[in-house]
Amino acid sequence: MKKIAVIGAGTMGNGIAHVFSQHGFPVNLVDLHPAQLEKAMGTIGKNLDRQVQKGSVTAEEKQQTLQRIKPVADLQSGVAGSDLIVEAVSENAEIKLNIFRELDQHARPDAILASNTSSISITRIAAATSHPSRVIGMHFMNPVPVMKLVEVINGYATSTSVTHTVTEIARQLDKVPCVVNDYPGFIANRILMPMINEAIISLHEGVAGVEAIDMVMKLGMAHPMGPLQLADFIGLDICLSILKVLHEGFGNPKYAPSPLLVNMVNAGFLGVKSGEGFYKYSPGSRELRVSERFL
Numbered sequence: 001m002k003k004i005a006v007i008g009a010g011t012m013g014n015g016i017a018h019v020f021s022q023h024g025f026p027v028n029l030v031d032l033h034p035a036q037l038e039k040a041m042g043t044i045g046k047n048l049d050r051q052v053q054k055g056s057v058t059a060e061e062k063q064q065t066l067q068r069i070k071p072v073a074d075l076q077s078g079v080a081g082s083d084l085i086v087e088a089v090s091e092n093a094e095i096k097l098n099i100f101r102e103l104d105q106h107a108r109p110d111a112i113l114a115s116n117t118s119s120i121s122i123t124r125i126a127a128a129t130s131h132p133s134r135v136i137g138m139h140f141m142n143p144v145p146v147m148k149l150v151e152v153i154n155g156y157a158t159s160t161s162v163t164h165t166v167t168e169i170a171r172q173l174d175k176v177p178c179v180v181n182d183y184p185g186f187i188a189n190r191i192l193m194p195m196i197n198e199a200i201i202s203l204h205e206g207v208a209g210v211e212a213i214d215m216v217m218k219l220g221m222a223h224p225m226g227p228l229q230l231a232d233f234i235g236l237d238i239c240l241s242i243l244k245v246l247h248e249g250f251g252n253p254k255y256a257p258s259p260l261l262v263n264m265v266n267a268g269f270l271g272v273k274s275g276e277g278f279y280k281y282s283p284g285s286r287e288l289r290v291s292e293r294f295l
Contacts, residue, residue, distance in 0.1 A: 014040035020173065034071075085111055126156075136152065150170040
């Protein structure tokens with residue numbers, strides 16, 4: 001793997017580009033919106049500054065990392081000649097399918113096409129291409145520069161050589177690859193999202209308050225973050241989307257999203273990115289305050 005393209009310059013995309021570049025890979029960061037690319041490069045720079053302050057990278061390594069990332073506002077030129085293309089756009093099946101149809105036209109015939117999806121079927125995505133054997137899931141965890149796990153998801157037709165290559169690449173990024181098969185939610189979200197949903201149901205039923213629910217899981221189960229705070233961090237809209245995939249994929253009522261979660265998303269209370277979810281968030285503040293709606 002000599003050249004990487006990352007499609008989508010949002011939170012996950014800029015983190016993935018950051019990690020690849022920091023480990024010596026030239027990266028094209030592709031997004032149709034120049035303003036998003038500019039914002040992404042600023043975010044990567046700030047994250048590298050934090051690493052410099054902690055002593056994990058030098059100032060020179062920071063500059064080299066930034067120089068290896070090329071922002072590109074055109075998909076065709078952005079993916080041309082790439083050995084590995086990682087799609088990291090929003091968790092929307094139709095958007096992803098359309099991108100993979102385009103990649104099928106513009107990527108090299110032997111390029112590996114990976115999706116950072118957290119729940120959408122890799123087999124379904126691969127079916128949008130003429131070479132499903134080279135399509136795989138490469139699900140990074142957020143924040144990408146910090147989290148070690150990469151969930152590697154085999155589609156029904158993914159070739160063993162592609163799986164081997166992607167797991168080796170993950171190790172080159174100093175990540176720990178975990179290979180799973182393509183079923184709704186894979187492993188990470190098949191287990192995580194029902195827990196978050198149950199926490200929201202418990203809140204909705206008045207079993208306990210926001211802080212109590214999170215405290216039980218932090219102190220009793222040694223979780224670094226409670227499920228309601230984690231839901232805010234992920235984005236309540238993303239949690240709802242993944243739960244819908246689980247519910248539709250398995251047809252089991254145990255995966256049905258909490259009505260409280262549905263209402264919050266419909267009302268625009270999405271967590272950190274909207275400023276309020278189960279907690280309220282102020283720019284530049286680390287204080288964690290429960291939303292007045294749950295006091």
